[in-house]
Amino acid sequence: MKKYYIIARNTWDEMLTYRVSFVMWRIRNIIQLLTIYFLWQVILPPGKTLLGYSQSLMLTYILGTSLIDSVVLSSRTYAVGEEINSGNLMNFLLRPINYFLYWFSKDIGDKAMNICFSIAELTLIFIILRPPFFIQTNPFYILFFVFSVILSLFIYFFLNFLLGLIGFWSPEVWAPRFIFITLLGFFAGSLFPLDILPKTIYEILRFLPFTYLLYFPLKIYLGQLSFLQIASGLAISIFWTFAIYFIVKATWQKGLKSYTAYGR
Amino acid sequence: MTISVSHLSKHFQVHQKEPGVIGSLKSLVLRKYETVKAVSDISFKINEGELIGFIGPNGAGKTTTLKCLSGLLYPTNGKISVLGFNPYDRKIEFLKKIALVMGQKNQLWWDLPPIDTFLLNKEIYGIENEKYNIVFEELTKLLDAKDILKVPVKKLSLGQRMKMELMASIIHSPKVLFLDEPTIGLDVLMQKKLREFLKEYNIRFKATIILTSHYMADVEQLCKRVIIINFGKIIFDGQLSNLIEQYAPYKKLSVIFREYVDPKKLDKLGNISNFQYPKLIINVPNKKINSTASSILKNFPVEDITIEDPQIEDIIEKVYTQEDKRKK
Structure with missing residues (x-):
């Protein structure tokens, strides 16, 4: 569908008009990344292991989260709530366009830009720091890794969209989002691998969708999961993908009903 | 029949909040709802190619009606048919044939030039190259927009942006066009241009247009037929000329005297609305206009005399206030 391609392209162009702020934001990301990177390098000297992680595995995990972060955990759907509140949603309801796909296309444009920058940054880090990077060669793991990343992309998109839909009922769309972002930083495993947590806590996290956003795909990449673990993990993420999709769909229908009945 | 509305009503549940913190807390626990009847039981029919002025004071229900017609609001009661569709279904075929332009809502991409939005709309509406x-060229010419097509929207002035919003909204050449305050915030020259454009569009594309506006000049120059709405009800539906006859069957006669005239002598001329030497303004029934004018010319020292139609604003005001009184 060409219209969605153009939406993605326009989003890309739009980002280019704010080059400076985008570059600044990326620099912030790099600094954040380097902080965690050096921290782990000190905690885990070469040759030692911590809770089953050697230095190279841990550093790969940390750099990997950064890459997936920019592919998966970037979504522009935070603006959905504002559009509902400002009444701009009307513009979409009156045009033959799918609002979900509209935002998904915007996200694709956004992600494409972020992927380009991430790859450039990681290459730079790779050349300068020469980290002992773990490279997965087993195509079986790589395949499941990619599949799992795609699932997490959808989970994150729907979760974010859902948060935006709060706008149908309340103008305060930001407070829930801040809580969400904070929870996410912890539960998705962007600071450390989740399996270094006590086993009981991890067993609970395993059933939440957040685990499958970063931690799970990277564990597959590192080749640390058995086939059974991969299968059950994928099953849980597929379940969440559909569950959240249906929740978003139902919420959208309900919100639209009140929107069109009460007007704005 | 392009548009047919029968017994349309739209009520809103609006929740009431007392001012202040205590009011906010109260409303959290106990929400009071009040039903607001934005539109109650209105009916009208509009034929293809008509250009209708939809007027009424603030909060009369104009925008609500337009939203119902375009499918944004679900009617509480009544039936609407636009181009044979039920608007609320928002079928793709329906959406491709209509447009709602709201003076205060924008669809242009803020950071990009308008042409990018047009190209996107081209794909959204599936318009062939x-x-x-053809439409693009024509609209560019009609709106005199050649120089601003490639300027980022954020750098355009309000008037330029309105032009571009309008162009983005009608690039798919809709058969039915709803315009809500299209001239709001524009200067006199731009208003005039926009009016000329709408007139031209109406003729060239055989489009049916409903227009709401606070500027009577918009209505006067564009619309043969007007629908006046107040308190959610239609109080007049007909030709603009009939409205004038019905509510203002008089002409405005202004006279400038050369010499001072005794006001008492003027009394017998009829209903004097204003006399401040040397200027006299008098409202004369249409039938008596000739005799009154000639008697003034004969009996008084006149410097200048003009006969005008009453101002449309005055008439509308009269319609509103009469309705207000009837309400009370």
């Missing part, structure tokens, strides 16, 4: 090019 050839047809797009």
